[in-house]
Amino acid sequence: MERYNFKVIEKKWQTFWEKNQTFKSSIKKDKKKFYCLEMFPYPSGKIHMGHVRNYTIGDVLARYKSMQGFNVLHPMGWDSFGMPAENAARQNNLDPKTWTEKNIKTMKNQLKQLGLSVDWNREISTCSDNYYKHQQSFFLELMDKGLVYRKENYVNWDPIDETVLANEQVIDGKGWRSGAVVERKKLNQWFFNITKFSSDLLDGLDKLDKWPNKVKVMQKNWIGKSFGCEINFNLKTNLPVKEIKCFTTRPDTLFGFSFLALSIDHPMSKFFKENEEFIKFKNECAKTGTTEESIANAEKIGFKTDIKAINPLDETKQVPVYFANFVLMDYGFGAVFGCPAHDQRDLDFALKYNLKVLPVVCPPGENDNFKIDTEAYTGPGKIFNSQFLDGLNCPDESILKTIEILEKKKIGKRQINFRLKDWGVSRQRYWGCPIPVAYNNRGEVIKIPKEDLPVKLPENINLDVKGNPLEHQKKWKEVTLHGEKCIRETDTLDTFVDSSWYFLRFCSTENKDEGFNLDDVKYWMPVDQYIGGVEHAILHLLYSRFFMRALGFEKKDFIELEPFEGLFTQGMVCHETYKDSENNWLFPDEVESKDGKEYFKKNNPSAKVKVGSSESMSKSKKNTIDPENIIDNYGADAVRFFILSDSPPEKDIQWSEQGMISSYKFIQKFWSLHKMIINLNLKDDTDRSQEIDTFTNQMIYKITKSLENFHYNVIIANLHEIYNYLSKNLKEIKNKKNLLTNYEKILKIISPILPHLANECLDELNIKERDQWPKVNERFLKKESFNVVIQINGKKRDLMNFNKDINEKDLLLEIKNNVKINKFLKDKEIKKSIYIKNKLINLIV
């Protein structure tokens, strides 16, 4: 039997697609479009299994939609700016550009070997000046709209990478790349005013009904809307400041006010900067670890000032003002009013410093003697101990009523606060998009004129310097603008800016003058299905949503502001981990096992290997499988088949050599079956049985449905069923024409998953129209008889075959003749029967 030579056949079809420009996309106004996009890769060197999974999922969808008659846009590009290139270049003494371009070449080749239906004519790379010149132009546009600003700010400083990190890039107090403990530093930074759209970004989530709920919840929490009010507290002090503003969600507990706490960075702190005790306190605060968790769990400590704050609702009451380590400067006003009875954090603080704890919310079932011990009460109740607020229902009535009173007295006003902070986009790095501004000798910001764009990165520069290498480019920095000598901005843009609009660029890659043209994006956008890892749930996806709003801001004629209509987040690819006796990680191919129980180092049966838990593939744990080797050994179709099998795409998948081999075997088995089918010596005009038509149409129905819901693992099971059915029933099939008609449809429905194999088989059948999705013929789905479940008191007792739509009376008569059922019925009276046509009858006795 001839083996399936995947090396020859896969190459053949990949060449065919390329030659015929099969996946080239263009606007066709008469056709419905489908924009299928997978998160573009960072060109780190080689593709990994995560890419294989991501792009296979997307490719199956793109091929299916295209066969369904959609005009599909399925592009690919490279997120090619960023620190790894700079680090690698420094290590190997070469140019980041060279390194990056080499990686892109390798990875593009690898992706092509997967047989992806990508329109490579639209390939983009964010580090190319063809791309980033438009980004610079957008930056200036946003500046004109007042959505970009510069301010001095505390930043997360990564001492190893010597760069600023966004909050999101700080994980457990450490830099996401370097792992170094992050420090605080004050720097002049460029910001995007994302908070201008806080409310809109939040509201927009409701419309995204094709997004996973998980992602929407994460974004919602990240934006962090809370309703409350700001309150002015008058101070009793000799200092020149007589008033402090606080934000609170619980103004109704104002009578329980027993201290006011300020952030150590609060403007008030300038009056204490000479105070030795205060300096000591500040140092004490700095000692608690920097990880989020240790900060959150750190003991609450405070520095008592001699300032007093006056309760705005009862001016006879004064409380002390503290600086405290738990107050954040960048939320609210950097000041909180403390009500220990109804906030656990305030209570901890009050107990430590012996402050008054006065309950003002009385829980249901308690009376005026209600006291707080060591647990704050945050539940509902009635307001008491609060003069004119007494008796209000808490929280619904009390909060609104109190705000009303505060507003009337002009002490405060209702306010909505967001947790979201503006997006700091400055990076002190070389390998990024230059920010298109300069400074004159008075330090004023001068925009680079549009006609001078792009501001190109200098190439082949010395990277072996401390800090930002661009700082050392004296010649590059000098520029004359409006007749004045200026110095260029040396900060580059966060790479998340690059990926915030690339999906727009894909619509108009030919346009040299603008980032996109409106007609193109009006046709292609929004992305119908976006597919990628859940790790981008907040950053990239939120920034992209912001960028659309920023671009459309103050524009009359723009497109729908949500960039991604559908979102799918796929799971990770996992593998067991291995360690030798010295606890060094080992690659899977350094390990072998005879019995699957005990593992040894390869060719060294005395060196035992410890098998660890299965974890997401990562270089550091060496539990990686190189896709290139796998494709080389088993072929692209087998890899596609395996990566989709077993686990649903949204869940983690376990890599297994065993599973990979059996996928490979499936391809081989299918090929032998194919050869048998085409060589069958049968007549065309005899014995046409409808059984195979029914089977085929059921499969078309099932697979179409599963494709719509990303139930790709179920489709793989269906493919097994198809093979099993055909190989078992081939002998009984007598009519060749009928067989081939059905077989052709089967090949078409498997082609999104196994494109090379299916196309080759179809080609051998001499079928030239291979890109039409077969329609379900309802006629063959209609069954003449059904197996009806017979239940007695809700328990299944038998299955009986009845004609379609048999009425209940006739059915009951038939049941009476069933010995098995009669045994249960005996002489009992049937009290009630529930009959679901063609499905089930339940008899209650």
Place this chain on the structure above:
RNA sequence: GCGGUCAUGCUGAAAUUGGUAGACAGGCACGGUUGAGGGCCGUGUGGACCUAGUCCAUGAGAGUUCGAGUCUCUCUGACCGCACCA
């Protein structure tokens, strides 16, 4: 601490969305083919018992229903996200 998701054989998982639980695969066992191994083919594989059959089984417990893996509540456990957010 707050928020979310999930829990089904030895394993990965199906289940037409309230109607036959365990599709399909992996693993394992036995048999066949083979000089042997691998490969290939076949059979079996949730548990218990009085084994032609019956009963019990979807983390635990309750509830709604003629009927619950699926809906509701309580609990337990696992995973993920956020984390002093006033």
